Amino acid sequence: MAHPRRRQEAELLARLDAEGRLRVVLDPEPEGPPTALRTATAAWAAVAPGATHHLVLQDDVQLADGFFAHAVEAARVAPQDAVAFYTNWNSRNGAALRTAALTGAAWAEALDEYAPCVALMLPAGVAAGYGAFAAGDGAGWPYDVLMYRYLRSTGTRLRIAVPNTVEHSGLPSIAGNAAHGLRRSALFATASPGALTAGFTALTVVPFLKHGSAQCAVRTGAGWEYVETERHLRRTGWSERAVREEFDGAAVRDLVPARAAWSTWLTAFALGTVLGPHRDGEAPHADAALRTLGPGGVCDDLSPEEIEAATEPLHALTRAGVEAGRTAGSRLRRTGVTATVTAAPVTAVTGAAGELTRGIGLLLGDLGHAVHHLPGPVTPADLRGCDRIAYLADGFAADGGRAPGVEQVLEAAAEAGVRRLVYVDTAAACGGGPVVAEGPLTDPGPDAPGRRQWREEAAVARWAAVDGRTGAVLRSAEPVGPHAPAGTVTADWILRAWTRRELLLDTDRLHQLVDHRDLAAAVHAALTCPAHALAAGPHVVHVVSAVHDEAGWAAQVAAATRPTARTVQAPEGSAAQGGRPPVLETGLAGALLGWKPTAPLAAGLRAQAQWLAYDTECC
Numbered sequence: 001m002a003h004p005r006r007r008q009e010a011e012l013l014a015r016l017d018a019e020g021r022l023r024v025v026l027d028p029e030p031e032g033p034p035t036a037l038r039t040a041t042a043a044w045a046a047v048a049p050g051a052t053h054h055l056v057l058q059d060d061v062q063l064a065d066g067f068f069a070h071a072v073e074a075a076r077v078a079p080q081d082a083v084a085f086y087t088n089w090n091s092r093n094g095a096a097l098r099t100a101a102l103t104g105a106a107w108a109e110a111l112d113e114y115a116p117c118v119a120l121m122l123p124a125g126v127a128a129g130y131g132a133f134a135a136g137d138g139a140g141w142p143y144d145v146l147m148y149r150y151l152r153s154t155g156t157r158l159r160i161a162v163p164n165t166v167e168h169s170g171l172p173s174i175a176g177n178a179a180h181g182l183r184r185s186a187l188f189a190t191a192s193p194g195a196l197t198a199g200f201t202a203l204t205v206v207p208f209l210k211h212g213s214a215q216c217a218v219r220t221g222a223g224w225e226y227v228e229t230e231r232h233l234r235r236t237g238w239s240e241r242a243v244r245e246e247f248d249g250a251a252v253r254d255l256v257p258a259r260a261a262w263s264t265w266l267t268a269f270a271l272g273t274v275l276g277p278h279r280d281g282e283a284p285h286a287d288a289a290l291r292t293l294g295p296g297g298v299c300d301d302l303s304p305e306e307i308e309a310a311t312e313p314l315h316a317l318t319r320a321g322v323e324a325g326r327t328a329g330s331r332l333r334r335t336g337v338t339a340t341v342t343a344a345p346v347t348a349v350t351g352a353a354g355e356l357t358r359g360i361g362l363l364l365g366d367l368g369h370a371v372h373h374l375p376g377p378v379t380p381a382d383l384r385g386c387d388r389i390a391y392l393a394d395g396f397a398a399d400g401g402r403a404p405g406v407e408q409v410l411e412a413a414a415e416a417g418v419r420r421l422v423y424v425d426t427a428a429a430c431g432g433g434p435v436v437a438e439g440p441l442t443d444p445g446p447d448a449p450g451r452r453q454w455r456e457e458a459a460v461a462r463w464a465a466v467d468g469r470t471g472a473v474l475r476s477a478e479p480v481g482p483h484a485p486a487g488t489v490t491a492d493w494i495l496r497a498w499t500r501r502e503l504l505l506d507t508d509r510l511h512q513l514v515d516h517r518d519l520a521a522a523v524h525a526a527l528t529c530p531a532h533a534l535a536a537g538p539h540v541v542h543v544v545s546a547v548h549d550e551a552g553w554a555a556q557v558a559a560a561t562r563p564t565a566r567t568v569q570a571p572e573g574s575a576a577q578g579g580r581p582p583v584l585e586t587g588l589a590g591a592l593l594g595w596k597p598t599a600p601l602a603a604g605l606r607a608q609a610q611w612l613a614y615d616t617e618c619c
Contacts, residue, residue: 095210096203214270474519506570
């Protein structure tokens with residue numbers, strides 16, 4: 001698939017197949033907005049009669065020697081699967097490839113992310129169905145995100161060739177991808193491997209470095225949870241001091257920017273703990289895989305020249321970090337030492353917010369709570385042994401769910417002898433005037449906006465008025481992060497940016513925001529502060545991480561989602577100018593609870609954008 005401006009390069013690529021099976025499909029609307037979608041639809045429709053598989057190559061690639069025989073072999077051993085022959089060095093799937101390569105595997109299982117479409121092969125029947133899906137569900141989504149959604153809808157597993165047998169050639173992006181930085185394979189081999197088997201190495205943790213941030217994909221049941229690497233290491237028993245011991249003595253760390261050095265080391269150390277007994281001798285591509293970890297993870301922060309200068313120091317740092325993680329992990333396995341577990345009070349986490357409730361529970365676990373997540377109806381028996389409860393109310397419900405209700409939880413808590421309850425809702429549910437004070441709401445009247453929240457906060461106050469109980473009400477600014485409520489301005493802007501629509505601005509709007517990690521930290525502070533601090537309560541506390549004006553926040557949303565997204569002023573009187581959230585007075589979070597925001601809001605915004613693209617069915 002090619003743009004007419006690169007027809008010559010595409011025809012040269014097609015001629016590399018000695019059997020003449022490749023043909024060039026050109027953009028049918030080359031003067032239209034830059035997007036790969038138009039050409040992709042035509043390319044996937046061009047399935048040859050009698051073909052079992054259909055391969056689509058983009059025009060800016062380099063092929064390994066023996067690539068076509070390798071593709072045929074891949075179709076033979078995995079006839080029902082999609083096969084990617086290229087993965088970007090800064091992607092989650094690039095990290096999955098890298099981790100699999102370090103175990104000596106021939107295939108990596110794809111994670112929740114866009115499908116790498118630079119060189120992708122599908123079973124012919126699956127390929128033929130793409131056009132109808134794109135026509136019905138496209139709506140401007142990026143080609144690779146749409147392909148991921150299509151494969152998920154058909155139940156087609158995506159496997160990644162280890163090593164990659166396709167590389168980006170370095171030609172400028174016509175589809176507007178230059179903002180993503182230098183694009184390279186996570187592990188490219190100039191010669192294709194020989195005979196293949198179909199087996200995978202089962203991975204339970206995949207450390208990755210993306211946008212300069214060290215993260216881990218951690219398998220949970222049938223899916224994956226994505227967490228900061230420092231959190232994952234703490235969960236598995238590693239203190240920051242233990243991780244830093246050898247890093248502080250690594251001379252090469254001073255040859256690259258400090259953030260890049262530490263993020264690379266964190267990722268490499270975590271990778272070493274994951275690899276365990278696998279040694280380089282079992283993995284012929286190990287060193288080549290490690291060479292791309294650091295440069296790929298910071299490629300959109302550094303220029304190509306800076307990446308070139310930093311490649312060798314980052315490679316040395318990565319090798320040292322992996323070895324440090326391996327050694328540390330081996331020491332634990334030999335001694336049988338595990339992370340210290342203390343007898344923490346049991347915290348029940350429940351409410352109507354679905355997966356956000358679960359996510360807050362996981363974050364509370366990272367903060368030392370023994371969490372008991374209760375997603376369904378709550379009975380007194382469920383709360384036996386629980387010392388405290390965090391209840392996330394309807395305002396957080398991304399899917400409109402309403403179980404369990406707060407009245408049911410309060411009754412069960414009273415019977416079970418629970419002594420502290422923290423009720424959490426968004427300020428958007430308050431309704432009323434433009435400014436909300438940190439105090440009880442007044443009855444807004446029947447059927448008025450905010451009546452549900454007034455009624456529930458009043459019920460919490462009555463529950464906490466009983467001797468021996470304490471309670472707190474947290475009102476959150478607009479949450480930012482995975483599983484944030486639908487219908488917020490931020491969620492609307494993210495979806496507009498993803499789908500090539502303009503972001504509609506309301507000049508006078510002010511954005512008060514809270515990162516999901518800061519929200520969990522505020523819940524933790526309210527659950528654990530001394531009882532006398534909440535006496536004569538429940539106190540009402542507003543939780544705000546940051547405040548941005550309209551243009552500034554829109555620019556951050558675009559940067560985290562699609563940097564080329566355009567902003568325009570919303571028409572006077574349009575829906576985009578209605579429903580402005582009230583402004584929250586603040587002060588008690590710090591004065592009463594000792595809480596202050598610490599999470600980088602940009603990272604939470606990027607996580608929300610990726611969650612809306614990869615993990616939901618909306619739009």
